[in-house]
Amino acid sequence: MFYRSGLPRLSPVLRFTAFVAAPALCLAVALVLFGTWSLWATANQVDESIRARQADDVHLALGAVLDDLAQSQAGVAIWDPAYAEVQKARPDAEWLDKNVGVWLNYVFNHELDIIIDGQDRPVYAMRNGERVSPAIFARVQPTLLPLIQAARGSLHRPANTHERLPGQKLAPNTTVRTSPAAFHATDLVEVSGRAAAASVMRMIPDSKLVVGAPGRQPMLVSIRFLDGKLMGDLGRIRGIRDARILSTPAVMKAGMFSVPLRSSQGVLLGHLGWRPDMPGRDILRSIAKRGGAAAAALIVLLAALVFVVGRLMFRDARSIGALEAARVELQAKEARAQYLANHDVLTSLPNRAAFNRFVDGAAGNMAQHALGVLLIDLDKFKHVNDTLGHLAGDQLIQSVAGRLSAQLPKGGLLARLGGDEFAICLTEGLGPEALRALAEACLSELRNPFPILGSEVQIGGSIGIAVGTPRSADRTELLRKADIAMYSVKASGRDGYRFFTAEMDESLANRRELEDDLRKALSARKQLFVAYQPKMDATGTTVVGLEALVRWDHPAKGLLTPDLFIPIAEEAGLIHALGSWVLAEACRVSKKWPELTMAVNVSPVQFKAGDFAAAVRSLVQRCGVHPRQIELEVTEGILLDDGEEVRAALHDLRDAGFRIALDDFGTGYSSLSYLKQFKVDRIKIDKSFIKRVGRDQEAIAIVQAVIALGHAMNLSVTAEGVETSEQGSLLRTAGCNELQGYLFSKALREEELSVGINGIPNLPITGRWAS
Structure with a gap:
């Protein structure tokens, strides 16, 4: 063909070089250059995107x-x-x-x-x-x-x-x-x-x-x-490194980036500069170190193959290369699918399916060792989602995963089961003390504030623990027991941990039995009674008020405290009848002690009734007691609901003369906005803080801050749970207005009030209500 066209006939080597080798080598070089340019462009795009996000x-x-x-x-x-x-x-x-x-x-x-x-x-x-x-x-x-x-x-x-x-x-x-x-x-x-x-x-x-x-x-x-x-x-908080105010724009060659600082009227005040994250550049440098040698080797190898094997083998090599690339891509997709099937996308932790397989495998391989499961449910997570948004909720979940991972013992598995629920499976170190230490470490991490979107978020956790022996390590049974233990923690106030016990398995039946007994007790009015715990002035020598506390003298279970039957009353719809009876009893006793305030706890469920405020006013009026003598104690949970019925009821009661006290202050989302918005008269510092006073410098600092906050807002401050003289002295020095606790008196029956506190008759009382 070449000869007939008049062109000089090329040797096979030159023909192969001209029509095969040279184009192949040129193509290889072009691909390397294109790949290098693509990596450079992608790295720049990534860095520009990061800079834009950080500028936002x-x-x-x-x-x-x-x-x-x-x-x-x-x-x-x-x-x-x-x-x-x-x-x-x-x-x-x-x-x-x-x-x-x-x-x-x-x-x-x-x-x-x-x-x-x-x-x-x-x-x-x-x-x-x-x-x-x-x-x-x-x-x-x-x-x-x-x-x-x-x-x-x-x-x-x-x-x-x-x-x-x-x-x-x-x-x-x-x-x-x-x-x-x-x-x-x-x-x-x-x-x-x-x-x-x-x-x-x-x-x-x-x-x-x-x-x-x-x-x-x-x-x-x-x-x-x-x-x-x-x-x-x-x-x-936001990962902006080396942030500083500059008089002139930053130069990217120096590794700095800046945005102008302008007022809303367009006045230039300077420039805010920082050292932006540049992952693209770092990746490019990493690839350049290894990719150069790899690219050169690839070109040399390609040239050798082209010259040795020829056009046919080159074509085959290209086909094989394409098939190999397709295979690698398929394997990558399969690996990604496998990963997503076994991991949580948000936290990269194993998901429920992977956790179940791990527990099943560990249970099947058990010989002499036990198997432990911890179920962890976050407290107050819904409030974070509702107040700060789902982005904050996602960041909180990621932060929790990081903290819990840091506490995971060797050989254990941490998984996110979904929502705000995590689980840990352990195959070693399952002694009670080791499990307690792990649970307490996890709770400590969850109690520490989380920096989320410029705010500090405080949550907690409820942890249920179940341990299976080699003969009883069925995964379904272990998870069921851990779940029962976890909900036992939630039912008792959250923010804690419990081991599963056989008694918990009977809790549902016992709960139904208690509900039936409570209905009968409310109908008969014989087993229920109200005890009254005195509240002292700051000196601890004078009684200034009483707190009405309902008790249940169960014929079979003995004396029951409110935390055992109030949740049952709330769920069974009995709380309205029980609350009205307690308030009526407290009013009846108040008439005998007109010099003292009478504090009565109010359940959040009671506030849901639209006629709650009117019912309270009517009951107190029928009992012949002035509303100013009655102090209604509410929890922060009522304020957090922020419902119109709650707001209206609180304002109605306060306008009628009732005093409003915020109980357990400091254990939830205590906020100045709540105190100013709902106009409470008193805050009660939770006994969990008072218990640490005298042993923990941080505790007294927190208590002093709460007292200062209360006084700054013209609120009276009560400390509950005072048990030692040292606590009383420190609280008195800090400026606390009232003290309450076993240091002075336990809750007394009505007939014991006239005898006195701790057996001392005629204990003096103030006359603040005498007029």
Whole structure:
């Protein structure tokens, strides 16, 4: 063919080289170059995506700082005592230190707080927790004047997404978390050459008092500099490394990236720079070290094969290569499918199916050793999902998986069974002490706060433990027993662990039997009675009130405490009748002791009834007792429901004169917003904290903080569970108003009250209700 066309005839070697070898080698080089370029482009795309995500995180963090700053101001700016103090001709600076300046600095990290009057004259200032001359306002006034004017309503401009301006609608997509009563201008500003978050809020009373001409109220000015603690928070919470405020944009060649800091009015305040994560670049470097040698070897091998084997073998090699690639891809897909079939996607832990196979295999291979299963169910997980969203819930599940994995003993398996339920299977170290240590370690990790989306979340866990012997290690039976033990923990108040016992298997039957007996006891009114535990003043020498506690003298089971039958009454619909009877008994005894308050516990189920408040008012009125003598104790769970019926009932009862106490304070999601929103009169520190007082420095610090919080909000504080003189002395020194516990007296029957406490007759009582 070549000869006939007039072209010189090529030797077989040259023909092979020209038409086979050269194109093959060129193709190989092109593929290597294309692969290198693809890896480089992909790495850049990944790095750009990471930088964009981190930039979004930075903007979200800055927005959260502005919203948190305004929300923290509302706690003192909209408050009767603070407003009244500022209105005085000479405000008490020490009172403002304790209730405004130190509070905002210590709890919310404010770096500068200034109060100005209606004529923009400074009356108080605190910087970094230390009171300073109000004259410091002159340094920041020019910068903050637009915010002050906007908050007063004298400067009209569109509201940004973080502020609530008088006479203006909220901005679209607003993130402001303050109440409609709070008017504030909040923005990024430059103060003394430093970028800062600033907020100016009107100070008004939270009652219905007249507050003066609109726009001339006192103002609370708060500033938090961005180059302070926020930079550390960005690294610790959001993974933004080496965050810092820059005067000029960062240069990526130096490994830094930045975004401009602008106010809502477009004023450039600087640049926020950080060292972005660059996984793509790291992967590219890793591949470059090994891929170069591999690519060169591949080209050499390909050239050798081309020259030795020829076109036919080359074609076969390509076919074989394609088949091999398809096989590898198929194997990869099968491996991925196998992985997904046995692992939880969110946590990468084994799933329920893998856990079941592991337990079955361990049970089948058992010879002399036992097999243990721990079922772990998270407490308060639903509340996190409801309040912070499902993204926060997913992050919490991932954090829990990491903490539990760190506690897993060697040879054990941790799995996520679904939702907020985890399980551990152990084949070694199954002694009671080792299992207790593992359960306590897991609970300790679950009790520690979880940093989630810029907030600290506190949960707990309920753990059920079951151990099977070599002859009774059936997986279904083990899981059933562990499940029963876990629900036993939940029924007894959660946040703990229990081993399965044979008695638990009878719990359902016993529960039904107790329900029937309780119905009969309520009908007969013979077995139930109310005991009264005295509440003492801070000195521990004077009785100031009683707490009504229902007891059940069961004819077969003996004396039963409320925690054994109140849950049954709630589930069986008997709590309304039981609660009304206890309140009536407490009112009857109150008439004999008009000098004392009478505290009565109220179940959350009772509040669900639409006529609860009216029924309570009617019953107390029929008994001839003044509502102010009755103190209704509620738990935080009632407030967390945030239902309209609960809100309306609490306000109705409080307006009628009843006092409201928040029981077990500190064990749940205690929040200033709940205390301010529901207007309670008293908080009771849970006995779990009091028990540690005198033995744990952290416990007394927590108790002192709760007492200070209560007093700052004009709430009375009661400590329950006081058992030692040392506890009483420490609580008295900390400022606790009332004490209650076995140190003074156990709960007494009605006939024992007249004898006295601890056998001492005529124990003095106060006369606070004598009038």
